[in-house]
Amino acid sequence: TAFCSYTGEILDKKTPLLRSMEVVSEQALRILRLFGNNTATRVTTTVGPEQEYFLVDKKYFDQREDLVITGRTLFGAKPPKGQELEDHYFGNIKQRVSDYMKDLDKELWKLGIYAKTKHNEVAPAQHELAPIFTTSNIAADHNQLTMEIMKKIALQHGLVCLLHEKPFAGVNGSGKHNNWSISSNDGQNLLDPGDTPQDNMQFLTFLCAIIKAVDEYAPLLRLSAASAGNDHRLGANEAPPAVISMFIGSELEGVIEALENGTTYKKPNGSEEFVIGVDALPNFPKDATDRNRTSPFAFTGNKFEFRMLGSADSISCTNTILNTIVAEVLDEFATTLEKADDFDKALKELLIKTIKEHKRIIFNGNGYSNEWLEEAERRGLPNLVSTVDALPKYTEKKYVSMFEKFKVYSAKEIKSRTEILLENYSKVINIEALTMLDMVKKQILPACISYTKTLCDSAISKDTVGIDSSVEKSLASKISSLTASIVNEVKALDEKVISAQDCEEGEAMARFYRDEVFTQMQTLRASVDECEMCIPEDVWPMPSYTKLLFTV
Incomplete structure (x- = not known):
């Protein structure tokens, strides 16, 4: 379903996606025409x-x-x-x-x-x-x-x-891995290396366009996967880091380097050499290193896998952005090449220039490592760690101009989406904080106090008959101390939730929720989780992780 406002602004996610599909089709056809393809429409x-x-x-x-x-x-x-x-x-x-x-x-x-x-x-x-x-x-x-x-x-x-x-x-x-590819209606997957020199130059043209698009518009891809829930995943050795990079595999990287340096490409076993643009390149097997699991944007044969997206997200925003940024670069390529007197020479110069300027985005190593984060910083790649860091990039002039150029979004539509996403982030953290407070006050604290009393009653009974009660006293003391900490942390969280309402709506409020409220939530959780380990399962007021994860 498509929705629009009374004054014509688009309110849904489907319309921008359809628009982005039109613009990437239009620009890709211009490239195909330059390679002599007059059948694809x-x-x-x-x-x-x-x-x-x-x-x-x-x-x-x-x-x-x-x-x-x-x-x-x-x-x-x-x-x-x-x-x-x-x-x-x-x-x-x-x-x-x-x-x-x-x-x-x-x-x-x-x-x-x-x-x-x-x-x-x-x-x-x-x-x-x-x-x-x-x-x-x-x-x-x-x-x-x-x-x-x-x-x-x-x-x-x-x-x-x-x-x-x-x-x-x-x-x-x-997560939700977004496997993206691009094909013509005459049967070509444009990310599939062909069997002739011309087909392979066409493949390298689209590949270089995507490399440039991902490098120049990395903040847009990052914010397309930004949410309060997804912030827990990114960079936690279970999902890609918040730094956008591209994995293309060792063989394809060798082809790119050969093109950049004007040298022949040698297969890894050294058995054959290929001149880029003259010989037909070999088939590229799917890279066997498995490092694509740590890459945000990985070439996996004849498609790219964008691995940052969260499991609850719609895929519309990500693909709207991906289509539009690729269309933007294809437009630049086509405009340059359509003016060229010598197409082959101009194409080679364009691809070499693109590789030299944007190869920093290519990384085939372990994206989970701290060394990569340090290397990414040296390369000048943005590291937008949280949703609050990423979303404000949406309204930067460069990005707004691109969306308006292709009529995918207007400036007003982008601004409203940014405000809504920031507001949603704050609301999600606020609801989580209030839920924590409710659970602690109504369930967890009563359980802690009740079990402490049970231990104290047992200690008194043992003391009465002259039996050692040190275990009960020690455990009661520990739980009592943790309970006092929980009470103090609840008070601090209560105060921060109230203070958040005094912040200016938008980015300032979202940052306060991230830096103050969420941080205090983590502190409270640590004390509660420690307390859970001291209290019997039949007393603790909620099912444990063991029951939730291992009983289906």
């Missing part, structure tokens, strides 16, 4: 979003106020076992989950959503579903429907499907 971007999710037993979900209200656990001591054995990832799918997956497939197929891949993910109780690729706008619609159907079918199995990016601390969160 349209270029389409396609997407296959991999949807990660958790399944928990509904009876335990219903006993967790934090899960019910916020979608994630705000408290929870670490269980004895997490994901360190990787036995869930490589293990069999449990029967109850398998039954759910089969019913989910059937319902999705009825709607024309071709769900195909399904498997366990790394964290306990975590799984993934992936559909067959389709055009970007249909893929976005399908993914929205998929998330709704996933939750609906889960209830039929006595389960709850959690789509929050980080429902449990200490184990991996959930």
Whole structure:
């Protein structure tokens, strides 16, 4: 459905996505015409979003106020076992989950959503579903429907499907890998190296355009994955860091370097040499290093996988931005090449110039390492750590001008989206803080006080008959001390939540919630989680991580 305001501003996510698909088609066709392709009449971007999710037993979900209200656990001591054995990832799918997956497939197929891949993910109780690729706008619609159907079918199995990016601390969160490609309606995947020198130069042209687009517009890609929930994932050794980089694999990097330096490209085994633009290049096998798992934007054969997106997000914003930034660079390329007297010479010069200026974005190493963050800083790559750092970039003049040039967004539409996203961030943190306060005051503190009394009564009884009561006294003292800390931290959080209302709405308020409220929430959680480890399961007022993660 498309929505617009009384004065004509676009209010939905579908219309900008459709507009971006039109502009990338128009600019890509200009490039194809330069390579002599007069048969293609349209270029389409396609997407296959991999949807990660958790399944928990509904009876335990219903006993967790934090899960019910916020979608994630705000408290929870670490269980004895997490994901360190990787036995869930490589293990069999449990029967109850398998039954759910089969019913989910059937319902999705009825709607024309071709769900195909399904498997366990790394964290306990975590799984993934992936559909067959389709055009970007249909893929976005399908993914929205998929998330709704996933939750609906889960209830039929006595389960709850959690789509929050980080429902449990200490184990991996959930993302949504956005596999993006671009194809013409005469049967060419434009990210697939061809069998002739001309086809390969065409492939390298589109590849270099994407390299430049990702480098120049990295903040836009980063903010397309920005949310309060996704901030828990990015850079936590389970998802890419907040620094945008591109993985293209060692063989393709060798081709790029050969083109830049004007040398021949040698296959890794040294058996053959290829002159870029003269010889047909070899097929590029999917890189075997598996480092694409740590890269935000990875070339994986004939597509790019954008891995930053959060599991609860719509894919529309990401693909609107991706389509538009690629269209912008293709427009620049086409404008330059259409004026050239010698196309081959101008093309080679353009590609070499692009590689020299934008190769800093290419990184095939381990994106999880601290060394990469230091290297990225030396390269001048932006590191927009949180949502609050990323969202204000939306309204920068360079980006607004690009969107207005292609009539994807107006300046007013971008400003309103930025304000709404910042407001949503503040509201999410505020709701989480209020939920924490409610749980502590009504459930956790009463449990702590009650069990402390039980221990004290036991100690008095033992003392009366002359039995050693040191264990009860020691444990009661520890819980009493933790309870006092919790009370103080609750008071501090209460004050910060109230103070947040005095901030100016927008970026200032969002920063206060991130720097002050969220930080205090983490402090409170640490004390509560420590207290949970001291109190019996039948006294603690909510199901433990062990029950939530290991009983489905």
